[in-house]
Amino acid sequence: MQTAAQIPHDVNYLEYKGKYKGIFSWIFSTDHKRIALLYLYSMMTMFVVGVSLGLAMKLELIAPGKTIMDPQTYNALFTVHGVIMIFMIVIPGLPAVFGNFMLPIMIGAKDVAFPKVNLLSWYFYVLGAVLVISSVLFGNGIPDTGWTFYAPYSFKTGTNLLPAIFGAFVLGFSSILTGLNFIVTIHRMRAPGMTWFKMPLFPWSLYGTAWIQLLATPVVGITLVLVALERIFSIGVFDPALGGDPVLYQHLFWIYSHPAVYVMILPAMGAISEIIPTFSQKHIFGYKAIIASTLAIAFVGYFVWGHHMFTSGMSGTAQYTFSILTFIVAIPSAIKVFNWISTMHKGSINPDIPFLWAVTFIFVFMIGGFSGLVLGALATNVYVHDTAFVVAHFHFIVFGGVGFAFFGAMHYWFPKMFGRMYDKVWAKVGWAFFTVGFLTLYSPMFYLGMIGMPRRYYDYLPEFHAANILSTLGSWVMTFGLLIIIINLFRSAKNGAIAPINPWNGKTLEWTVPSPPPVENFDEIPVYGEKDGPYEY
């Protein structure tokens, strides 16, 4: 073990030569910044696969009847698309990439509490991804249950489901370890003087998220184990023929998978809460209200799972309880939006790329949120349940919310992470295409759902044709924008102009260290004084 004196503080983490060479200096590295980039690259790879599957589905839906694939292929496609996008992209998304990279720096620590566990969780991520992919490549048939693995079909289908289930289990474990690490890091490693209420909002959102990861993920873990055992041994717990209740599967599944939505959106909101004050050059409005709303969303979000099951034959009491709780969870989300808007009010706004992403986030998040209220109300839910309306709603939240925040965070912290600035003109072009494409792709689905087009069908009635063409066109525009964004970022990471330490005049700690940060972030651990704070402009 080397002592502190031997670790050079003037070498940045990208150029540091450790014990290992080449690729091994990455995959054996326990540096939180390198692990963050490992996550970024592996997620990018899976994202490309997921987007391609989505494009293929939209292409199939450009015309009624069979266009490019048969129904079974379509079923497989939306299953794999869902599993990849949910378990490998949006759930780990912001915590694993920006949380890993920024959390220790933002709270003035040299690394997370358990660096080796951190690396282990990336290995679990890769193992989970490999397992899911193996379920596609081997066995008799690609899983066709949808990403929800609903019983009893999930143990009746002849397709190769076990590796996919096991993969989701392993990915959950990766998520648990990340959450565990973050909680301990935040509790134990904040810089001297940084009290809980001087901590920036992104770490706060990670803290709330980590608790959900910790308490909800094991429930889906055991549920997936039960489905696997049901498949192998017929233990009967979800099989109506043996006395089990398939609705109980839905309860257990959504006890995790609804809070998982907040695992996705809370860090996204955290990133937005960093971007808005920086680009308004103003103290965040209602700092404590945002923290309280973060914790409230995390807590109440744990008890709303039943709104996915309004048509499953639940008791009336359960239905209206879940409906009320769902409306309650909308309140803290709205509080956040009001706070962001108030922060901008009379601020000195710099409409640079990250800010554009942040305001479009607020826009699409509000559309997604309001359509969520339509689904949370019992009467309207029954009308649009399992239609394209639901698909539009959760893509506005999950892809709109998390995606826009992810790219916002990417463009915000990119100069810090890579030490170079991207081409701003291309970044704006990419953002414009992406936003227009996104809205064209998903908005028609609201309409389609209202007029009765069910989800998860490869075919539809002729009267749905026009809106579907529009939606498919949108998917092409959006993908074009995505390509511009990704190519621009990749090129800039190599050849962009050298970025200064603090390009946006941010006040949080990551803007006090060099870009890219040195191996252990800080020469000397910063100390927060009485008057210091994360947003003191």
Place this chain on the structure above:
Amino acid sequence: MENEKHHIVPYRVYFYILLALITLTFGSIGITHINVGEYSVLGALIFSTIKSFLVLTWFMHLKFDQPFLRIMVGFVALVFLAVIFITFLDYYYR
């Protein structure tokens, strides 16, 4: 931080706790043999809760740890009970 650890629990304390736990085990066996209908589950669960409280407090050292650990344990227990309660809102009224 250095003075918050190293509370050494004497061996006999652990032994007394064990005696209490074994007594409670026989207590729970006893109560389920008395025919009190559906309340026997409740009785057994109360005994189990007392037992787990002893294990958490003494064997798992919560008594000597920082208070926030106790708060966390209580919070987790509360979340779990709330989940069971809400799930039963479905099954009880179905």
Place this chain on the structure above:
Amino acid sequence: MEHVTQHSDPHYDQEASKLGMWLFIFTELLLFGGLFIVYSIYRFLNPEAFQLAAQALNPVIGAINTIILLVSSMTIAMSTSALQKKNKGLTVFLLEITIMLALIFLINKYFEWGIKFDHGIWPGSEHMINDMSKGEILFFGLYFVMTGLHALHIIIGMIIIIVALNKVQKGTVHADRPSLLENAGLYWHLVDLIWIFLFPLFYLIH
């Protein structure tokens, strides 16, 4: 292991590793919690069948195993005290007892499961599917899953204790760096905690 991210801060943070272990225990509790939810729902829906099926379990074996686990919990708790009192010999001895007790628990479990198998009771067996009511099938399904998962945790706990025992003997776990032993202890108590609830819910239904 790469030295890049070794904290130059030489403080060994015992509180951090304890907190980490507790958080892990929470996830384990919720993992079993999912099963307890399933159990409570099905017991609520099939009270008579659960009562009938539970007759097949022997409460004496269950009680013996409960006491074995409780004693082993005490011995591992004592071993942390022994370590803090710098009594290495006693620490090692107490850990060995703990491992022995864990093994006896597993042997009992093995025979208990064996008797069920002899009676044609295992998940998906013909006897169960043909002759048993749905509630009984659920009872035994849950019995095998929950005690099986618990036994798996016993095995994992034993491995952790063996590792800790080794490190105590080597001297890398000692009074000033007791985290591994403490965490092994915490894990073992978790296994005990779960059994405290499993025992009445499966063996004491009358």
